[in-house]
Amino acid sequence: MSIFNGLDEIVERDHPLASHTWYRLGGPADYFIRPRTVDDLVEVIRRCNENHVRLHVMGFGSNLLVSDEGVRGAVVKLEEGQFAQTEFEGEQVTAWAGAQLSQLVLDCVEKGLSGIEVLTGIPGSVGGAIKMNAGGRFGDIGSAVESVTLLDSQGGLFEKSKPELIFDYRSVNIRAPFILNAKLKLTQADPEQIMRTVKESWVYKKNTQPLNTRNCGCIFKNPEGTSAGALIDRAGLKGLQVGGAAVSDKHANFIVAGDGCTSRDIMRLISAVQQRVREQFEIELDPEIEIWK
Ligand SMILES: Cc1cc2nc3c(=O)[nH]c(=O)nc-3n(C[C@H](O)[C@H](O)[C@H](O)COP(=O)(O)OP(=O)(O)OC[C@H]3O[C@@H](n4cnc5c(N)ncnc54)[C@H](O)[C@@H]3O)c2cc1C
Known part of the structure; x- marks a missing residue:
């Protein structure tokens, strides 16, 4: 018997998350749950706790990078009924x-x-x-x-x-x-x-901003007193590519996903940008986006 028995209308198994993120990337969640009321959500939390299922919550995925392997446990999206x-x-x-x-x-x-x-x-x-x-x-x-x-x-x-x-x-x-x-x-x-x-x-x-592209807004937070985009630009990284991911030519703090791009491409490009900025300016860039590995 499923641990979410009786909640079939709001729970989906092995549900791909790509269509719920602005990058259109990311593998499946073991459970994808869209509660309609607070009572639904409380019941979902109870079942997850009882069965040691890890809970994640997402909004509309405009600040999220989900790994190609997806997410183990349950992903809750509050978008229906009372929550809207x-x-x-x-x-x-x-x-x-x-x-x-x-x-x-x-x-x-x-x-x-x-x-x-x-x-x-x-x-x-x-x-x-x-x-x-x-x-x-x-x-x-x-x-x-x-x-x-x-x-x-x-x-x-x-x-x-x-x-x-x-x-x-x-x-x-x-x-x-x-x-x-x-x-x-x-x-x-x-x-x-x-x-x-x-x-x-x-x-x-x-x-x-490169508005008509697949992106996630600013990738890095601005370090104290300076702009992440300006540092990336000054490091000459606009246009830098890893696989299908590229640093935007229009705004250096945006990474855009092109054809064939994977989440791994974006993660590798993030690391490459961090490394080059660290080497050149001795500044550590912290991601603003949330990464679900
Ligand atoms: C084109 C573009 C432009 C952008 N411009 C800006 C900008 O100018 N300024 C700016 O600040 N951001 C910007 N962003 C980033 C993004 O839009 C914001 O961070 C936005 O507020 C994220 O909302 P979301 O619903 O998509 O959250 P998600 O990306 O789904 O989640 C973001 C975080 O919030 C948590 N979360 C979501 N809902 C809940 C909840 N109900 N309870 C608890 N935790 C929750 C998630 O767990 C995650 O940690 C931009 C993004 C894009 C794609």
Whole structure:
């Protein structure tokens, strides 16, 4: 009998993850699980704990590189039912983890609510955005967050609110495995002004990033006081290739996947870039993307 007996509608076995990542790469997960409610998720956690199955959570895979061999254990994706909701109440929105960030930005613009328009052009889910403190030169999601609802590794529900939440550069001090939702505090503003910011952000992205390619956004975090892309560029690595993976000519901190590319190609190219930057500048580049080996 399957360990997920009775949960067949939300559990798939040996499910390929490639179609769930922006790189379109990655092997299968032993179990791929899409709960529709918090109760579903709590039950999944219980069964995994009972059967010593390792749990991983993914958003929309825009910051993830999954190995060609895939992932042992269970991968949970919160994208359906309750997890896709957003609830507006005045200047506050409760956004569930599986809501699409770009749609949330648009909904806020439409309602004349300012605070997250600076996230224009960042793909992914609300859960992924909170975990990564998604943002850029114009601001990040953390500054709009009032509180988050979380599930711990035993399926216990709890909340963490503003004074306890420390958002930093592409990180937040959330150790609980599941972010269920976030309450964002926005402010009423002139929709035309908000729209102008949206347009400026788009133009900036379009001019600086290889948007029509298979990529994962910035590969490396910016080291203190400098830009990873500038270092890679100065090391002459734009266009460097390993198999089907190449350092983008447009933005040196992007690695794009071409025909026949594998996750291994990207991992080897990441190592090659790190090595060349280390040799030339004595600086260690830390990946911003999450790698599931
Ligand atoms: C073209 C492009 C442009 C990008 N531009 C930017 C940018 O300007 N700024 C920026 O910050 N990022 C950028 N990114 C990276 C990426 O979009 C963000 O990091 C995004 O927030 C990741 O969201 P996701 O849902 O895809 O998360 P995933 O990639 O699926 O996961 C990222 C991490 O979040 C964790 N996670 C996801 N959901 C949950 C949850 N519910 N509970 C707990 N943990 C969870 C995962 O385990 C993983 O560790 C870009 C990516 C692309 C492809």
